[in-house]
Amino acid sequence: MKKNTDISEALLAKKRLAELKIRLERVAQSWTLDNYRSLAQFYVNILPKVLGAERCTLYIIEMATEKICSIFGTGLEERQIEPPRKGSIVGEVISTGKGIIVNELDKKDGFHTNVDVDTGFVTRNMICAPIKSSTTHGVTGAIQILNKRLHGSFRKEDQALLEEVALFLSMSIENIIVNQEILRISNQMNQEFERLDKEQTFDFLFIAESQAMREVLDLARLVSSTPVNVLLQGENGTGKEIIARMIHEASDRRDKPFVAVNCASIPEHLMESEFFGYEKGAFTGADHSRKGRFEEA
Numbered sequence: 001m002k003k004n005t006d007i008s009e010a011l012l013a014k015k016r017l018a019e020l021k022i023r024l025e026r027v028a029q030s031w032t033l034d035n036y037r038s039l040a041q042f043y044v045n046i047l048p049k050v051l052g053a054e055r056c057t058l059y060i061i062e063m064a065t066e067k068i069c070s071i072f073g074t075g076l077e078e079r080q081i082e083p084p085r086k087g088s089i090v091g092e093v094i095s096t097g098k099g100i101i102v103n104e105l106d107k108k109d110g111f112h113t114n115v116d117v118d119t120g121f122v123t124r125n126m127i128c129a130p131i132k133s134s135t136t137h138g139v140t141g142a143i144q145i146l147n148k149r150l151h152g153s154f155r156k157e158d159q160a161l162l163e164e165v166a167l168f169l170s171m172s173i174e175n176i177i178v179n180q181e182i183l184r185i186s187n188q189m190n191q192e193f194e195r196l197d198k199e200q201t202f203d204f205l206f207i208a209e210s211q212a213m214r215e216v217l218d219l220a221r222l223v224s225s226t227p228v229n230v231l232l233q234g235e236n237g238t239g240k241e242i243i244a245r246m247i248h249e250a251s252d253r254r255d256k257p258f259v260a261v262n263c264a265s266i267p268e269h270l271m272e273s274e275f276f277g278y279e280k281g282a283f284t285g286a287d288h289s290r291k292g293r294f295e296e297a
Contacts (some may be wrong), residue, residue: 036172043165044072047145051158054147057081059090060131060173061140063181066144068094071176081115089128093142099163102175103153121149127154129163134170142166143171152234203269216243224250 040058047056057073059081068090070081085091089111093100103125116123125149131141143166148154208214223230224247232240234238241260250259266274277292 031077036175040169040172040176040219041072043143043169044074046161047143047165048074051127051145051161052149052152053145053154054149055145057144057146058169058173059083059094059144059168060177063093063177064184075121080119089126090142090144093128093130097130097132097139099159099166100128100246101125101154101156101159121146121206124151126152127159127162129159129166131166131169131173133174135174140170140177143169159279185250219248219252220247223247225252259293261293 044056044058048054055074057070059068060071061068066085068083068088070076071078073080083090085095087109089100089102089108100153102108102111104124105123111123124145125145128142128144130139131137133140143162145154145158145162150157170197189214206219220243230244230247232243237240244260245258248254261274273290273292275293277290277295280287281291
């Protein structure tokens with residue numbers, strides 16, 4: 001009789017979950033990151049009730065560090081638990097990509113009692129399922145259910161139900177992970193830009209109020225740290241030489257000569273000797289050798 005009751009309860013729980021999934025799938029494509037986080041938190045809150053358990057914890061793998069950490073959990077703060085990849089039940093599930101039922105924790109390697117000490121919760125048994133990527137063949141996290149109520153034991157039906165939930169959670173987890181990585185990279189880039197702005201300051205004052213000139217100064221700072229050749233264009237008197245000197249002074253070539261040449265003032269027949277120089281006696285009046293502008297630079 002008890003067996004029939006257990007089967008009926010499992011079927012009823014699965015039916016309720018299936019109805020919930022259908023409703024959620026209808027709106028999933030238009031959701032934002034906050035919606036995905038809310039969905040993940042919702043499952044953490046509802047699954048213990050569906051499976052007749054006490055707690056639920058959701059874990060992800062961080063892209064930057066590849067560490068496992070909890071993001072949502074019953075009575076937990078974010079990142080409160082960071083189980084190791086090797087030597088932990090969650091790490092085993094993520095590494096193998098296979099779910100697990102542990103009804104006798106004292107006989108299972110990988111259960112860390114220090115987690116209970118940190119959280120103040122006493123774990124008797126658990127089930128854990130991997131959250132597999134919806135776009136690749138990898139595993140992005142895990143979902144864990146703790147302590148079957150009335151001191152009962154978890155069954156294979158519970159594990160199958162949890163693995164079904166994990167499949168639907170994959171999109172939420174991937175969006176959360178990707179957003180965290182984008183935020184991390186964005187913060188890192190902002191810090192780098194701030195550092196460059198502080199380092200790449202010009203030694204002499206240049207005042208500019210217009211947006212166009214500020215963009216010119218930003219470009220000058222940017223190219224000053226690279227070995228590229230820079231072509232400055234503009235009419236006479238627009239400050240090309242000033243910008244060129246600023247780039248030179250802000251670069252790692254600042255200790256070398258800066259040679260400014262007004263090409264329009266050099267006669268065509270003197271262009272070669274002016275830029276490439278000449279040796280003593282190369283022509284009438286060449287009583288000494290002279291370096292050209294290229295060699296001087």
